[in-house]
Amino acid sequence: MKSNEEYIESFRRMVQQPTVTDSGHEFFEAFHKVLEEEFPHVFETCERIELGRDVLLFKWKGKSDQKAVVLMAHQDVVPAVGGDWKYEPYSATVEDGVIYGRGTMDCKNTLFSTIQAVDELIEEGFVPEHDVYLSYSDCEENSGPGAEMARDWFKAHGVRPNVVIDEGGAILRKLDKFMVKDAAAVGILEKGYADVKLIARGEGGHSSQPPKRTPIARLGQLIAYCEKHTVFKPKMSKAAKAMIKGLANVLKPGLRGLAKCVANLGCITARLAPKINDHYGKPMFETTMVFTMCEGATAPNVIPQEAWVNANLRFAPTDSSEKCIAKLRKIAKKFDVEVEVVKCREASPMADLTGDGYKQFADAIRKACPGVEPVPYLMFGGTDCRTMQEIATTAIRCTPCRLSFKQLGGMHASNECVDAASVVECVGFFKTFLKDYQ
Ligand SMILES: [Zn+2]
Known part of the structure; x- marks a missing residue:
């Protein structure tokens, strides 16, 4: 068995591997070598299922295959270029009990705590009640196919997992002014997603003789209109209600x-919250839309014949993509702008809070993480977990790792960090969950 210090050294070795999405096979190969050295029982005992790319899928055979559990995470990280890093981002420097580095909280902590828990339980001679799978994509950060490859394997082999657990929410340390307990944000749903290209066309021409209503001007008017008006009505969803309660x-x-x-x-x-706080209130109750990319002419003195902007939408669970896009089309028409849907998916279904998967997860949190209360959480962003949704009974998005609000700000930013003690506690959580899982 590893000591707490050895946990941290294993975790640091994982963070020291710069597994940036699509950076190259050699980086992932080196990462796999570290995993093999650090978690020998997993590699010796579990069946390793080859899926291609650098995706990892392990099967740990249980007493039954009836209520399989899938523990997910991703191996890849976003680049650590720019920003003001206190320490070299892949040094995994420890200072005052805090480990700094890219991927420490997104989400090598999830990968480490799940694989360490399984490795240790195997070493202890424990046999799980039901089959347990470890599923680690290599390309989550650019919505690559890794998680889908694993999902397709499950489908092809008739495995319908009872519970799938992936990254998502964390344990938020209590704000003493308002809270009596730390809250584990248990992701029960993720919002829908679309990229929509808004295209304006015109005659083009020389910039020295400009006409009115050029493509870029019309796009500008459309953007200004969308920013000024509430395009998608706020509503109270079941998930938002469960979260507040x-x-x-x-x-x-x-x-x-x-x-x-x-x-x-x-x-x-739902109507008031976005006005009081648009950072949380708006995404919680509304379908949001933001403009993220644009392109016009290829030279400074050319009026473009075509210009476009990308609108990124996140659908509230109360809205269908079809209705939202129809509404956007209607508005765009006023400005003579065409709408082309590039990518689109609906909000995920909500996890059943009375189902046995959620209950067992919540019970394990109360047992393994003292002073923590699980709270249902509506996720604004996306995770790989959605790919498993169609075949799993319950999909949960949460790594019970204690983070401060400041640490949460490190996600995809500089000085990403996690407390060493939280990483240790997280292993304990997954061990508890797996041991108690019926
Ligand atoms: Zn992540």
Whole structure:
């Protein structure tokens, strides 16, 4: 068995491998070598299923194949260029019990705690009640096919997992002013996603004799219109309601009633929240849209014949992509702009909070992480977990690793870091979950 210090050394070795998405096979090969050295029981005992690319899928045989568990994470990280890093991003420097480095919280902590838990349980001679799979994509950060390759294997082999657990929410340290407990944000749903190209066309020509309503001007008017108006109406979804009600349980007694009231006010809350706080309030209750890319002419003195902007949409669970895009089309028409859907998926279904998968996950949190209350969480961003949704009974997006609000800001940014003690606790959580799982 590894000591806590040895846990941290294993984890540091993983962070020291710069497995940037699509950086090259050699980086992932080196990473796999580290995994093989650090988690020998997994490599010796589990069946390694070859899927291609650098995707890793392991099967740990249980007493039954009825209620399989899939523990997911991704091996790849976003680049660590730019920004003001305190330490070299792949040094995994430890300072005052905090480990700094790219991937420490997104999400080599998830990968480490799941594989370490399995490795240790194998060493202890434990045999799981049901089959356990470890599924680690190599290309989550650019929405690559890794997780789908694993999903297709499950489908082809008739495996319908009971619970799938992936990265997503974390344990948020309590804000003393408002909370009595730390809250584990358990992702129960992720919003839908679309990239929509808005294209304006015109005659083009020399910039010295400009006409009115050129493509870029019309796109500008359309963007300004969308920013000024509430294009997609805010609504209270089941997931948002569950989240507010769950949060009530970690608030100071005086605030609990207020939170429950806010949840029950439904549409009124949904309408007011984005006005009070558009950073959280808007994505929580609305389909959001933001303009992320644009292109016009190829020279500074040319009026483009065609210009485009990309609108990135995140669909609320209460909205269908079809209705939202139809609405956008109607607005775009006013400005003589065409709409082309590049990529589109609906919001995921919500995990059943009364189902046995969610319950067992929540119980393990209460048992393994003292002072922590699980709270359902509506995820604004996406994870690989959605790929498994169609074949799994329950999909949960959470790594119970304690993070401060400041640490959360390190996601995809400089000075990404995680507390060493939290990484250790996380291994304990996955061991508890797997041992108790029925
Ligand atoms: Zn991630």
